[in-house]
Amino acid sequence: MLFEVYALSKGLLRVGRRLDEITMNLLEVKDLRVKVENKMILNGISFDLKSSESHVLFGPNGSGKTTLINAIIGLPSYEVLSGKIFFMGTDITAKSVEERSNLGIAVSFQNPPEITGVKLADLLKLCLGKTPKEDFSVEEKSLIEAFKLTDFLNRDINVGFSGGERKRSEILQLIFLKPKLLLLDEPDSGVDVESLKLITNEIQQYVENSGSSALIITHKGDILDYVKAKYGCVLLDGAIHCFSNPKRIYENIKREGYEGCIKCEERTTERW
Amino acid sequence: MANKDELTTIPHKILEEAYKAGVSSEKERAGTFFHIDQATIYSKVNEVFKGKIELMDIKDALQKYSWLNEYMWKVVPRDQDEFTRKVAESFSGGYFMRILPNTEIMFPLQSCLMITQKNLEQRVHNVIIAEEGSKAHIMTSCLQHSTAENAAHLGTSEIYVKKGASLNFTMVHQWKEETTVRPRSATIIEDKGTFVSNYICLKPVRDVQMYPIVYCNGEGSKVSFNNILYGHKNSLLDIGSKAILNGKGSKAEMISRAITREGSKIIVRGLIEGNGSECKGHLECKGLIIDDESFIQSIPELVARKKGVEITHEAAVGKISEKEIEYLMTRRLSRDQAVSLIIRGFMDVRIMGLPESLNSEISRIIEIAAGT
Numbered sequence: 001m002l003f004e005v006y007a008l009s010k011g012l013l014r015v016g017r018r019l020d021e022i023t024m025n026l027l028e029v030k031d032l033r034v035k036v037e038n039k040m041i042l043n044g045i046s047f048d049l050k051s052s053e054s055h056v057l058f059g060p061n062g063s064g065k066t067t068l069i070n071a072i073i074g075l076p077s078y079e080v081l082s083g084k085i086f087f088m089g090t091d092i093t094a095k096s097v098e099e100r101s102n103l104g105i106a107v108s109f110q111n112p113p114e115i116t117g118v119k120l121a122d123l124l125k126l127c128l129g130k131t132p133k134e135d136f137s138v139e140e141k142s143l144i145e146a147f148k149l150t151d152f153l154n155r156d157i158n159v160g161f162s163g164g165e166r167k168r169s170e171i172l173q174l175i176f177l178k179p180k181l182l183l184l185d186e187p188d189s190g191v192d193v194e195s196l197k198l199i200t201n202e203i204q205q206y207v208e209n210s211g212s213s214a215l216i217i218t219h220k221g222d223i224l225d226y227v228k229a230k231y232g233c234v235l236l237d238g239a240i241h242c243f244s245n246p247k248r249i250y251e252n253i254k255r256e257g258y259e260g261c262i263k264c265e266e267r268t269t270e271r272w
Numbered sequence: 273m274a275n276k277d278e279l280t281t282i283p284h285k286i287l288e289e290a291y292k293a294g295v296s297s298e299k300e301r302a303g304t305f306f307h308i309d310q311a312t313i314y315s316k317v318n319e320v321f322k323g324k325i326e327l328m329d330i331k332d333a334l335q336k337y338s339w340l341n342e343y344m345w346k347v348v349p350r351d352q353d354e355f356t357r358k359v360a361e362s363f364s365g366g367y368f369m370r371i372l373p374n375t376e377i378m379f380p381l382q383s384c385l386m387i388t389q390k391n392l393e394q395r396v397h398n399v400i401i402a403e404e405g406s407k408a409h410i411m412t413s414c415l416q417h418s419t420a421e422n423a424a425h426l427g428t429s430e431i432y433v434k435k436g437a438s439l440n441f442t443m444v445h446q447w448k449e450e451t452t453v454r455p456r457s458a459t460i461i462e463d464k465g466t467f468v469s470n471y472i473c474l475k476p477v478r479d480v481q482m483y484p485i486v487y488c489n490g491e492g493s494k495v496s497f498n499n500i501l502y503g504h505k506n507s508l509l510d511i512g513s514k515a516i517l518n519g520k521g522s523k524a525e526m527i528s529r530a531i532t533r534e535g536s537k538i539i540v541r542g543l544i545e546g547n548g549s550e551c552k553g554h555l556e557c558k559g560l561i562i563d564d565e566s567f568i569q570s571i572p573e574l575v576a577r578k579k580g581v582e583i584t585h586e587a588a589v590g591k592i593s594e595k596e597i598e599y600l601m602t603r604r605l606s607r608d609q610a611v612s613l614i615i616r617g618f619m620d621v622r623i624m625g626l627p628e629s630l631n632s633e634i635s636r637i638i639e640i641a642a643g644t
Contacts (some may be wrong), residue, residue, distance in 0.1 A: 036632050097601040107602050113595045116558075117617025126613075127603050156617070173603060 025086070026181055027072070032083035033072045034064075041067040044083065049181070054207060054214040056246040059235035060258045065217045067109060068235065069183045072215075073107045074100045087181070105268045106179035108170035110186045110217075114158040120169060121153040126177035128141050129186040140176070147172045147198065163190030171199045182207065182214040185204060188223045200226035219234050221250040234261045282306060284315060286417060295384045295413050302408075302477040303327040303369075307382035309392055310364035323374040325408070325571070326368070332398055333368035337379070340368070343399050347430045347458035352404040355454040359428045366427070369410065370403065370538060377408040380442075383486035387425060387451070402437040402465075410439070414453075415446040422450045429457035433465040442470040442624075442634065447477040449505060455482045459613065461492035463519070470498045470624045472634065475504035476536075483512035483541060488522035499528040500575035503536030512541030513588045517541075517551035517581075524553040527623050528556070528570075531615060533562035543573040546571030552583075559589035560618060563613075 015212055027049040034042040041064045049055055059065050071078045072085060074097045084093050092100055105216055122132045128140065131265065136144065144150055147168045156164055187203065188196055204227050207214050224247050232246025233255070242249060242261060251259060286308065295304075306314035312329035326333075334340050350360045366381045380541040387394050414425060425447070433439050447453055458623075460468050467486060486495040498511035515524035524544050532538045536580040544553035547600060559568040592614050600610035621634040 051588075073602055077594070077598075097598060098604065098606050099478055102601050103479045107600075109599070113593065113599050115599070115614060115617060115619035116597050117622075119617075121599075122613075123603060126605060128601075129604075156620075168392075177603065 002145075013117065024050050026053075026088060026262060028084075028086040029072070030069075030084045030086070032068075034067055034086065035079045035081055035083040036067055036077065037168065040081075041238060044236065045082075045240055047233065047240050049215060051213060052207075052211045053231070054216065054229040056224065056227075056229040056232040057215060057217045058219070058232060058246075058253060061218075063235045064238050065235050066185055069107060069185050069215065069217065070202065072100075072183060073097060073256065080191070088128075099180075101177070104178075104180035104184065106174050106177040106181070106190055108167070108174045108185060108187055109184040112158055112166060112170055114156065116156050116159060118157050119154055120149065120157050123151075123157055124173060124176055127173045127248050143175070144172065164192050164195040165219075167191050167199055168195060171202060175202060178210065180210075180212045182212060182216075184214060184216045185213055186217050186220055188220050196222060197226065198248075203227055221247070221254070224250060234258070236261060273620045281351070281448075283309075289417055290384050290386065290413065295382055297323050299394045301382050302379045305367045306386070307365055307367065307384070308386045308587075309389050309394060312347060312365045312367075315367070318379075318539045321344075321377060321379075324372055325377060325381065326370040327374070327381065330363075330399060332369045333399075340399065342433060343401065343430060344397070344598065345430075345578065347432075347454050347460050347485075348428050351409040352456060355426045355448070356428055356456050356541075358393075359397055359426050359456075360380065363395040363397045365399040365430075366429075366587060368399050371406040371408040371439070373403040375406040375408075376406070380409040380411040382411045382413070384413070384586075385412070385414045385425070385427065386417065387415075387420045387423045389423070391422045391423065392420065395498045396427045398427065400429070400431045400439070400441070400563045402431075402433045402439040404435045406434075406439060407438045407442070409442050412441070412443045413446065414443070416448045416451060420448065424452040427455045428516075429627065430459065431459040431467070433459060433461040433467045433493075435462045436464045438460075438466040440470070441626070442467040443472070444634075445473040445477065445480065446475040449507075450478050451477045452478055453480040453482075455480075455484070457482070457484040457485070459486040459495070460487050460491055460520075461493040461495060461519075464492045465490055466494045466522065468496045468498070468624070469513070470634075471511065472621075473509060474500075474501045474619075476508075477509070479508040479510075481508075481510040483514055485514040486522065486524070487516045487518065488519050488551075490519045490522070492521045493519050494523045495525070497524075498525040499526075499530070499540070499542070499623065500619050500623075501528065501538055503530070503532040503538045504534045505549040506520070506535040508537045510539045510541070512543070513560070514543045515545070517544065517546045517552060517553060518548050519551075520548045521552075522548055523541070523586075524555075525554040526553075526557075527616055529559040529623065530557070530559040530560075530568060531558070531562065531618060532568045534567040535565040537558045537567040539569045539571065541571045541573075541587070543575070544583050544585075545575040545576045545577070546583055549578045550580045553584070555583075555585040556588075557585075557587040557589075558618070559587075560591045560592055560615070561589065562592070564630060621630070 002143045032045045222249045232249040234241045303317040526623045528540045530538045542555045557570040570587040574583040597610045
């Protein structure tokens, strides 16, 4: 009870939520304020993600979705001014990118960099915790084949890759990292229909089999046909609104735009 | 000049260092040449390649072939500078390699020029002739024994690529921190000839300065320069590549990758001069600077003398991209591991467009150099 009062005072706990649910939180973001290149992007964001639960994050361009994901993974150019990030109960706010990824957070970037001379094969092996001299196992090889990346293994990472090829490479790296939390920044943008099906099916399968959680940024609804996301929410003006069924949110956005979201009275209440 | 029959008669310690520089056992070689300090102590052509190549000390070759005098000091002027003058005055030997007409050498010919004595000034004069229609790979390792200090290497190399011949020449330098190195080399390419010059310098050295020239005199002749330069521990590398495109439709391509750190200074020069009609050239230099104590300068020069000439360049110097480091860190690498992966990738020998067998060969040398 005491804990609940504390949590309520911090704005963490909504009425009616059971105490044991808190301990199951995989990720907790508390009142996070983030600055990028001297510009305030997130101004006090709070939300949490439970184990084995996927969330979809909607929001117009520039609302801070990518900033949120990059702050969770801990990229140094995303300066956390105040607030905390907890992962499996541990405060990771001051931890490095490497430490966070070792704890089990992994991200697929919207625009991953091209790195001359670093082969996709080497990067995939690093994700698997292998040295460049070790071979892929039969299962790993078949997954690479399923992702249609066998022919890219000896290519420099992302150099001359198409949009779909980049996304397939990102998601495969992510799965090889075996994370507990997947941060997916627009896995569906610039991707052909066939790749989209493949990527999203693989994400869903991984999340289901491993009991991990995913936070997915998207502008499109198609992804919801494949990924079973329990909740969706909308990031607007640096704050999170409207926890609800993601398909319903998407339909709303399609019908009334993000303007409609702002006016929507249901926002923030429905989850609880 | 003692030409020994077996590579194994070379003192073990010297051979060990030669292996470290990428010299490998002679079986997978078309031929092997050793010049240590002031004498050629070994030169042998693999049985399989007899009748395809000739490999011997230049002094022996001059006695055997009077016509060879025509090839001495023909492309490199005797009085180019104080270093060529010194070699012209007296030299201890050098290699003579001749790939016979219309023959193809799948395995590289290797030569090893080595310094083992303190304060030695090694002076060599090398001549390579790729006869008409021939195809070959040559790998030269220049290195220094760990006991040799304060040495200097002055080498003059003259290379002739005749009609339709293709010569791939890879030079690996592994000197020491106290060595001064002054190679002076020049090449003439005839009609439809191709010359690829690969230069790799990974070990610290006091000071290397070179500016090899290639004259694409033949119609449709082609030259590629590829340089991989790793300057560390106060090294000074002043490396240039010069292509003079005289032949109609001749082409030049230059690619340099340079990394400077720990107080090192790298200057990458490049000059492409288009004198013939329809000449084409491209020059690319990418440089990484790792700390504030180091220095890098790229000096590209493009000259055109005919209206149909097309020459371009592209140069970028700077630090390693933070975005690339952070990306790799999200894949569970520490910052140091990420930086070293990017550096290794940056020095990827695949830029040299070599056949896979030679690629893995050079990768092996880079691995050895990086590990020691």
